Amino acid sequence: MEKRCVITGLGLICAAGNDVDTCWQNICAGKTGIDEVKSVSTEGCVSHVGAEVHCENLPAPEYDRSVRLCLHAAHEAVRDGRLTDSAVREAGVILGSCVGGAASIDHYYTGLLQGRTEEQDVLKMSASAIAANTAFALGANGETANIVNACAAGTMSVSYACDLIRLGRGEIFLAGGTDAFSSLAYAGFNALHALSAGPCSPLNHSNGISLGEGAGVLVVEEYEHAIRRGAKIYCEVAGWGVSSDAFHITAPQPQGEGQMAALHRAMVNAGTEAGDIGYINAHGTGTAKNDAAEFLSLHTLFEGAAPSVSSTKSMTGHCLGAAGAIEAVLSVKALTENTVLPTMGYAPADLAPLAEKAGNLDCVVNVARERELENVMSNSFAFGGTNASIIFSKKPHPAEQTGKRRICVTGIGELLSEADGTASVQRELTPEDFGARDVKLGFYRKLDRFSQMQVLSGVDALRDAGFTIDADNASRVGSTIGTADGPMAEITSFQKTVCEKGPAAGSAFSFPHTVYNAAGGYLSIFTGLKGFCATIANGTQAGLQSVICACDELRSGAVDAVLAAGTDENSENITEVYSHLPLPGHVVGEGCVTMLLEDAAAAQARGARIYAEILGYAGTHQAARYGSEPAQEQVDRTLAGALQDAGLTAVDRLFTAQEMKARTGDARAASAALALAEACRAVSSGECRTAAALATGWTGSVSCVIVGRKEA
Incomplete structure (x- = not known):
């Protein structure tokens, strides 16, 4: 209807x-x-x-x-x-x-x-x-x-x-x-x-x-x-x-x-x-x-x-x-x-x-x-x-039926820290990282760390997919970025200066980086994408929620391809803030994982290598004060909803954000996106035919995405 x-x-x-x-x-x-x-x-x-x-x-x-x-x-x-x-x-x-x-x-x-x-x-x-x-x-x-x-x-x-x-x-x-x-x-x-x-x-x-x-x-x-x-x-x-x-x-x-x-x-x-x-x-x-x-x-x-x-x-x-x-x-x-x-x-x-x-x-x-x-x-x-x-x-405006488009993952780009037994880890970024991706020094210097990771990861996803954004398709390519904390390093640094020296000491260079969608803006500027864009801040699971949002936009017909990412950074300020939370043994990490999602018919027409097809997904919420983990019943309900959307009763493998954190430290939204990237690779390699990625957050929300190969 x-x-x-x-x-x-x-x-x-x-x-x-x-x-x-x-x-x-x-x-x-x-x-x-x-x-x-x-x-x-x-x-x-x-x-x-x-x-x-x-x-x-x-x-x-x-x-x-x-x-x-x-x-x-x-x-x-x-x-x-x-x-x-x-x-x-x-x-x-x-x-x-x-x-x-x-x-x-x-x-x-x-x-x-x-x-x-x-x-x-x-x-x-x-x-x-x-x-x-x-x-x-x-x-x-x-x-x-x-x-x-x-x-x-x-x-x-x-x-x-x-x-x-x-x-x-x-x-x-x-x-x-x-x-x-x-x-x-x-x-x-x-x-x-x-x-x-x-x-x-x-x-x-x-x-x-x-x-x-x-x-x-x-x-x-x-x-x-x-x-x-x-x-x-x-x-x-x-x-x-x-x-x-x-x-x-x-x-x-x-x-x-x-x-x-x-x-x-x-x-x-x-x-x-x-x-x-x-x-x-x-x-x-x-x-x-x-x-x-x-x-x-x-x-x-x-x-x-x-x-x-x-x-x-x-x-x-x-x-x-x-x-x-x-x-x-x-x-x-x-x-x-x-x-x-x-x-x-x-x-x-x-x-x-x-x-x-x-x-x-x-x-x-x-x-x-x-x-x-x-x-x-x-x-x-x-x-x-x-x-x-x-x-x-004042007039009725029913939506046009667009049908359920098939969506696939054709590119993956990732930059992630590696857990090394310490309480805080970062992903080193070097001038060579930017040069290898044709990011000029003048542009690189404009970026805060949150945006740097997003631009590099986004470029890697496009290259991995063999996808070029040009004048003909730019308005049909979008971006969705999920994050738990956004550019919190830039936000807290700016605020500390204002608290110490007064409002007139605010930096004109730093302030634009304090908005959560700056990374998405720089990704758009660098790649030339001009379609739908959204940044979603909703805890750790936002890395998968961004993928679900991308699928929603693809299904609605608003775009034909979307760069969907999970991104969170680490810094001295962020580690200090997390140290006040009741998280014994917690390792703060960082990273960005970006995937290119495309209309499957268009991807096949251009001869793209397809990692996996998005078979179904679900997101749930249970009213909870920020900072509390969801109950297992909600996690199970979310997986069941994604399975129903995919028309399946079970999957061969389940990848969780929690598993990813053991490798990378808590990269928050990036850990959630990494779970899906690993699920896509497992399907692509033939290790399994279907896989699910699941992530929870401190927000009462849980997201699950199921990927696999469609039966011929």
């Missing part, structure tokens, strides 16, 4: 208000939440303003602020959606974030400077903890993921929830994004000279962003499921698109090519044309390069049409990983209320320059107004070159 995705509940908290109705009323009235910053030091910074949340009753003080903001919005979405306890237990949780538990990282390193160790902060630092702790607090047991593609993460989380629904992997999800105000982000954007001295002026003066915080959560539900329970339906999620610029780690492609690719895919997916879109909630950050590229993209795609356009960041500030989710909530409200929202901050003298920039676009200035709407679009663009667009509609 064709699946339809609908929105049945909304929850929101940001500087404009602590609930949906208050935010909506204030934004319609043009009231900004941007004010003097109180929660972090801005000493020595070019700006002293931001968009902070003022709420005295955030829930769950035991969690990082990002989780507390998210729970506040999620509780409202649950109430608004009239979800019963059983419906919540059924729900999955897909959340976006840019900086993860940055408030806890700040608290931890501030404590060290003052001579105390805040060990309770260690399990709050990683973005992997956000969805896990949110799901645990809610009692939600459906599939869970943290999408960490920086400022596009909130939009991508909603669209990924829709992917899972259309593929039959769940019927109800709490999807959105959250990020808390932090000294890390403020110092970073200050170092990039990207902050506006006063309240931001997007699509207008474009002299910088105003940093914000908040959370937006939407109940995304399969239509028939919503009808059966008598749910109130706001609208349909008609279409979505994700692309990669393959251009620059922080700046957009000036001609807006990647942006237009994402918008175009969303419109094709939704079956809409330019003239059907009545309102666009623009990314509209307020920086000159972003606003210029977005204007060009909209002019090009909407030539001859006249959609209303605005940036609500002029009132909410830029809420990073939460931005797309907050703007999705506002876009749904705009659609259902037939109201187009304003961009604030225009003086009479600004109107003539705006008319010249806007052309046929109906830029809504200072005052909200009524307009009959059938379809609205919300756009998000991010560091790393990630672009995401989503369309909400």
Whole structure:
């Protein structure tokens, strides 16, 4: 049956208000939440303003602020959606974030400077903890993921929830994004000279962003499921698109090519044309390069049409990983209320320059107004070159049947540490490693260690597959990267400097590397891939979850090939952090394992060597506080689900991430991906006909992928 995705509940908290109705009323009235910053030091910074949340009753003080903001919005979405306890237990949780538990990282390193160790902060630092702790607090047991593609993460989380629904992997999800105000982000954007001295002026003066915080959560539900329970339906999620610029780690492609690719895919997916879109909630950050590229993209795609356009960041500030989710909530409200929202901050003298920039676009200035709407679009663009667009509609939009594509593994690349009896091991990287892969010294020097491993491993996987990315196929090649801790070495190093020397000491070179999807961005830039891209932070098992995500995108028809990876690094900071966890005899390792997954028919047509075919897969989640291992019953259930998906009753061999760690040290997501690489090699060598790779994590999630040879 064709699946339809609908929105049945909304929850929101940001500087404009602590609930949906208050935010909506204030934004319609043009009231900004941007004010003097109180929660972090801005000493020595070019700006002293931001968009902070003022709420005295955030829930769950035991969690990082990002989780507390998210729970506040999620509780409202649950109430608004009239979800019963059983419906919540059924729900999955897909959340976006840019900086993860940055408030806890700040608290931890501030404590060290003052001579105390805040060990309770260690399990709050990683973005992997956000969805896990949110799901645990809610009692939600459906599939869970943290999408960490920086400022596009909130939009991508909603669209990924829709992917899972259309593929039959769940019927109800709490999807959105959250990020808390932090000294890390403020110092970073200050170092990039990207902050506006006063309240931001997007699509207008474009002299910088105003940093914000908040959370937006939407109940995304399969239509028939919503009808059966008598749910109130706001609208349909008609279409979505994700692309990669393959251009620059922080700046957009000036001609807006990647942006237009994402918008175009969303419109094709939704079956809409330019003239059907009545309102666009623009990314509209307020920086000159972003606003210029977005204007060009909209002019090009909407030539001859006249959609209303605005940036609500002029009132909410830029809420990073939460931005797309907050703007999705506002876009749904705009659609259902037939109201187009304003961009604030225009003086009479600004109107003539705006008319010249806007052309046929109906830029809504200072005052909200009524307009009959059938379809609205919300756009998000991010560091790393990630672009995401989503369309909400009053009309039904069933998904087209794409069939179950056969997927195979054609290339493997890996760089891994080797356990040697010590408590911490690394994989040595030499100039020769980069030279052998044609990575020029100038590019190599731009990369942090996390990105270095990902680029080298990705190149090896492409070479092993004999696969060339070129102008003809670049937009159909994607990447999915799973990680437990992301670039934690860069994050903690940056934060330590800020804690020791103040926010003005943040490094402009280092800050872009603190976003979790930087490695994916550099992989895209180096290889030229421009298709779907996602980075998933969800504990050790994320190395297999990234493969499952890649298979989902291949099955949906969004791409024809995907580089799927598990990547985690080691450093002095990471080893020190792990030393505070109750893990006797634990060896911290690192590495990256990347596999090229292809449409099997295309791989056969080009004469590729095929390691193995993906026969089936499954991912499960059981609500659990971050830091606890899943029960054996859940592990068994996950394997059984993968076997059912593969049409098998058993496999010849089982490879686990835990086994891999004995060889490499705990390389976390890379250990999980290595289990699958070994399973593929075992099938390819004829050692066995079928094999399973299985990984657990501290997030309540378990993933399993089964590979083998199809019977002729």
